[in-house]
Amino acid sequence: MKIVMDGFGGDNSPTEVVKASVMAVNEIKDLNIIITGKQAEIAKLLKEYDYNGNKIEIVNAETVISCEDENPAMQIKRKPDSSLVVAFDVLKQNEDVVALISAGSTGAVLTGGFLKIGRLKGISRPALAPTLPTKFDNKGVLLLDCGANADCKPINLVHFAIMGSIYYSTVYGVEKPKVALLNVGVEDAKGKELTKEAFAMLKNAPINFVGNMEAREILSGDYDVIVADGFSGNIALKTVEGTALFVLNGLKTAIKSSFWAKFGAMFMLKSFKKLKNKLDYKQYGGSLFLGCKKNIFKAHGDSKAESFMSVIRQAVNISKNNINGKIEEVLQTLEIEEN
Amino acid sequence: MKIVMDGFGGDNSPTEVVKASVMAVNEIKDLNIIITGKQAEIAKLLKEYDYNGNKIEIVNAETVISCEDENPAMQIKRKPDSSLVVAFDVLKQNEDVVALISAGSTGAVLTGGFLKIGRLKGISRPALAPTLPTKFDNKGVLLLDCGANADCKPINLVHFAIMGSIYYSTVYGVEKPKVALLNVGVEDAKGKELTKEAFAMLKNAPINFVGNMEAREILSGDYDVIVADGFSGNIALKTVEGTALFVLNGLKTAIKSSFWAKFGAMFMLKSFKKLKNKLDYKQYGGSLFLGCKKNIFKAHGDSKAESFMSVIRQAVNISKNNINGKIEEVLQTLEIEEN
Numbered sequence: 001m002k003i004v005m006d007g008f009g010g011d012n013s014p015t016e017v018v019k020a021s022v023m024a025v026n027e028i029k030d031l032n033i034i035i036t037g038k039q040a041e042i043a044k045l046l047k048e049y050d051y052n053g054n055k056i057e058i059v060n061a062e063t064v065i066s067c068e069d070e071n072p073a074m075q076i077k078r079k080p081d082s083s084l085v086v087a088f089d090v091l092k093q094n095e096d097v098v099a100l101i102s103a104g105s106t107g108a109v110l111t112g113g114f115l116k117i118g119r120l121k122g123i124s125r126p127a128l129a130p131t132l133p134t135k136f137d138n139k140g141v142l143l144l145d146c147g148a149n150a151d152c153k154p155i156n157l158v159h160f161a162i163m164g165s166i167y168y169s170t171v172y173g174v175e176k177p178k179v180a181l182l183n184v185g186v187e188d189a190k191g192k193e194l195t196k197e198a199f200a201m202l203k204n205a206p207i208n209f210v211g212n213m214e215a216r217e218i219l220s221g222d223y224d225v226i227v228a229d230g231f232s233g234n235i236a237l238k239t240v241e242g243t244a245l246f247v248l249n250g251l252k253t254a255i256k257s258s259f260w261a262k263f264g265a266m267f268m269l270k271s272f273k274k275l276k277n278k279l280d281y282k283q284y285g286g287s288l289f290l291g292c293k294k295n296i297f298k299a300h301g302d303s304k305a306e307s308f309m310s311v312i313r314q315a316v317n318i319s320k321n322n323i324n325g326k327i328e329e330v331l332q333t334l335e336i337e338e339n
Numbered sequence: 340m341k342i343v344m345d346g347f348g349g350d351n352s353p354t355e356v357v358k359a360s361v362m363a364v365n366e367i368k369d370l371n372i373i374i375t376g377k378q379a380e381i382a383k384l385l386k387e388y389d390y391n392g393n394k395i396e397i398v399n400a401e402t403v404i405s406c407e408d409e410n411p412a413m414q415i416k417r418k419p420d421s422s423l424v425v426a427f428d429v430l431k432q433n434e435d436v437v438a439l440i441s442a443g444s445t446g447a448v449l450t451g452g453f454l455k456i457g458r459l460k461g462i463s464r465p466a467l468a469p470t471l472p473t474k475f476d477n478k479g480v481l482l483l484d485c486g487a488n489a490d491c492k493p494i495n496l497v498h499f500a501i502m503g504s505i506y507y508s509t510v511y512g513v514e515k516p517k518v519a520l521l522n523v524g525v526e527d528a529k530g531k532e533l534t535k536e537a538f539a540m541l542k543n544a545p546i547n548f549v550g551n552m553e554a555r556e557i558l559s560g561d562y563d564v565i566v567a568d569g570f571s572g573n574i575a576l577k578t579v580e581g582t583a584l585f586v587l588n589g590l591k592t593a594i595k596s597s598f599w600a601k602f603g604a605m606f607m608l609k610s611f612k613k614l615k616n617k618l619d620y621k622q623y624g625g626s627l628f629l630g631c632k633k634n635i636f637k638a639h640g641d642s643k644a645e646s647f648m649s650v651i652r653q654a655v656n657i658s659k660n661n662i663n664g665k666i667e668e669v670l671q672t673l674e675i676e677e678n
Contacts, residue, residue, distance in 0.1 A: 184574070238553050
């Protein structure tokens, strides 16, 4: 199994990408990794990490698409020699390369997925699908779409639901994942035109649809898959991030403002760390761009080697379990039923 | 100045409503309060709180609209003898009653506002506008609409922006409040059709429009007024609530799981309380239903007397400063300019 890593995406590239790649090929047998980016720099790092094997290959790419670039999404067309575009080319041109991982600009990764790889047969729109932490267990909740499609039609949400359900049941072994629709209230008739129409269609989709849910319950653990249009999903995702940071920073400030609090905090370092780990959704891997012909992962921009490793494990897992094949199978049945 | 309080809305009614009313008329001279609900019960509580003055009046209402009622919004039509509907009648029929406060069902309060009171002249849609805490100061950020209008047109967002800006500058004495559009990215061309069209119009509106902003920054303190369609605003608001609770509960669990952490926490009680107060947006008052002919406030469902007091102070402040008059004035200028 081969995957390709964008060697120069994210805040800690290329160092942490190369480090993770070495860790990964050592941990997972049958895994080969292609790293794209400046050949000499990557080769030097491989040497630093004492890697002499033949399971990591470098494909040279001279430039980088940066989040600071004006309109990073457009750079996909403008920078054919960038580490990300070269990675997409590697993914597209090699049948044995099954997944791409990049910690670069989300917009650029999504645009690359749309333009270079394309949709799965039968899927109206692919969706960006991160997993968020929840209260009760270590499975978390899959929230999609988180921003690939700002404007959605009801059928898009149905496809998100089917894809999310198959993903969740395959990855976590949950037989009938609870799929809910993100809405402004729990009653059936709630919401905007889009959610009202989607609700009716979701009731008849081949999923365990449990109805509407409110944003207050996203992290409650009561749901396995939450479906939203890309605009609303993005708002929810980023509000979770911003609020968690706000509360943790507030806690820090409150502690720092008092001698006794600082004293007490010394006894709580382990507990604070536990909490921080709980909130760190990088442990759940990256955001999968679900519904593309091949598996594309957006890793968090500030990923370190351990986080990249989570994404690599996730990529291997999904590819081995052939989730895309399962999705196409279900959609084919639907088409037959519709005729 | 007279305001009317729904005596039987919220989890802690009528006790805390009556308690707050007594506190309010004692604190604010020239304030009179009308409480709606079961006459005997309210009179008994007034006696308990030793109130013998003539600044509190009771208007009898036999029933209650409960959040457990099926479709509380529809109950506005079905329960004309409920404490909330009677409060709306008092507000509508008495020129000297300037505001209504209820901790009852949000849907019912909004429906009552729409049906019984109606829109300000020139306002296409009123908006639910709560104030959320921010990092740097005690002013907080006004987020609107948070759920009165699930589907919005660009002009609605422009009206939200103008109303929010006037509200914020009047209440907090900020000359040119920074107004931003909630979006999936900061670039001008970002977002869905609605936000793209609204963006162009907001640039020409009589406000200090600072552009698009991402949900991650809602609590950052970088913005004074954030404008959104009611669906997205509701998602953002409830995600803030859910995430804050999630983190605080996570902290509690982490502390409880260790002896030393529990020991350390004893020294941090004050700091924890400070943090909790910081996060408690009931201190900012209620959610104003901005753009109705009279001032309507939704207090938090679990409000106690102190929280009701914040809302009463807010209501008095807004009414004294004639925010509705200012809004109508600005909208009139706009119409003239358009001709």
